[in-house]
Amino acid sequence: MAMPRRLADNDVVLKTTGITKIFGGLRAVSDFDLSVHKGEILSLIGPNGAGKTTVFNVVTGIYSPEHGDVVFLGKKITGRKPHSIVSSGIARTFQNIRLFPDMTCLENIMAGQHCRARSGIFSSVFRTPAMRREEERIRTVAEQRIAQVELAPFAHELAKNIAYGSQRMLEIARALATEPRLLVLDEPSSGLNPKETQDLMSFLKRLIASEDLTILLIEHDMNVVMGISDWVVVMDEGKKIAEGIPDAIYNNPDVIEAYLGRDEGEA
């Protein structure tokens, strides 16, 4: 798995060119380029405040960038609304889990299928055969996804009542229910115990092996980064400072400096 597999340029799934996001006087992300290749797990790392989550929010349409473009599967998606980016095939999770707490686990996942369904107001009120078929399909997908993350016993439990680690997996299952081509995970291992982290890693490995999927993740846990990434991109102060295969990054002096600080003198 540690074998580098950066493929040819025409296999690029997601490409950002020169994205810049400014908050007031702060350049949270500045002139940032990123290419994510088909079928790989790419980790975006960097110290706190480096702008990783901002990059995610730009890619998923929560922010629109001041400059630069986001191209996904050959189409420009810069500045599109989050829901339309989800329909185009990018699904995400959040650093601090954001489920629909007072809905059941199954309903949470069914919500993911929303963008793949089209029943309107009249077919929903009158429960037309087409609408019933679609509901059936939504439920089937949701049941498969909940089984995949091994939460089927909690299907009818409210999302807020299940354990923290399970909530993380539920959020991933909800993202997967949108039938994404690119899965964007913001610190999926945060708050998980070592056993759960291990399970998450093997889950992601199985996922990438079994589905037509690419994964982009922000991660702080170096064991996870080194263990599952095909490619690592390092950010600091809104800029990309290094990228490469995990082993190369691990020993890169710039990266070590960004995490541990510089030698004496230059502030």
Place this chain on the structure above:
Amino acid sequence: MGNGKSAGLSKLFTTTPWYVPVLFSALVVIYPFFATDYFIDIAFFFGIYALLGLSLNIVLGEVGLFDLGHAGFYAIGAYVTAILNTRYQIPILALLPVSALAAGLFAYLVCSPIIHLKGDYLCIVTIGMGEIVRLALINNPFDLTGGPNGVFGVDFPKLSPNLVIDSSIEYYFLVWAVVGLSILGLISLQHSRIGRAWNCIREDTVAAGATGINVRHYKLLAFVLGAGLAGVAGNIYASKLMCVSPESFTFWESCLMFCIVLIGGMGSIPGVLIGAAFISLFPEIFRPFAMYRMLVFGSVMIVMMMVRPGGFWPRKRGGVAFRSLLEDTGNGNA
């Protein structure tokens, strides 16, 4: 939160056994044959408030949008019916969908620019919206609304030339038939992708967008539908009272609708019926204590919110039967 004993207790309030709607429907059907016209009229207004509660429940209960100007939509429905009927003699029942469409269109136009507002900001804007509607009606624009006096002489609904709805009992059945149909439609919606999308927006708007739900579209849809249903209530109200005037559509009416949804439990249809019953029947039951009834009313609401902050009958989730997969794992924690 609720484990063990408390789960058992709350189950009593949250599950809806099949016989509850059956008994309630039966009661609604036989009630007027045992009641005087006065009590039938009270039950008629219970029906009107149920309809208004159901309409606000779409916006406030399902989507969590604070709308304290809902009386504005109710007024649009009532005035459209009254004006078109008195000026052009269009039959009341034909105006039922027209009122709904007019109120829905009005909601679309007014809410489009404000739909991105959150929580209390939206609340304040909708209060303003409701008040503007009322003040506009008082100012008699284009000589249409009759100013503070309102519009008089609204006709009875006619099913056919000989079948005129003009007695208390007939109005009672009209309003409760509409309530019944609305409930059926709304239950269908609750168990559709639209109902789920609404609830997702209520639970976490950002996550809803990131899950592929067009937040703006579904918020607007809720407002349009809610306003349309309030317009229907306005239509029935106008023909029952035979006149409409601005004082029927004050901020207080909006507050009552808000209370109906909160008392019953946000997003709960049986809850709306309980809330509407409370709002419409309580003042009648306590009429002998005229001086104190609003005091008692207020106190009951405060105690209610302290004891059951989720409402009297919150919606129970998880109605979708889960087949295959659960059976393997032994149905777990039911």
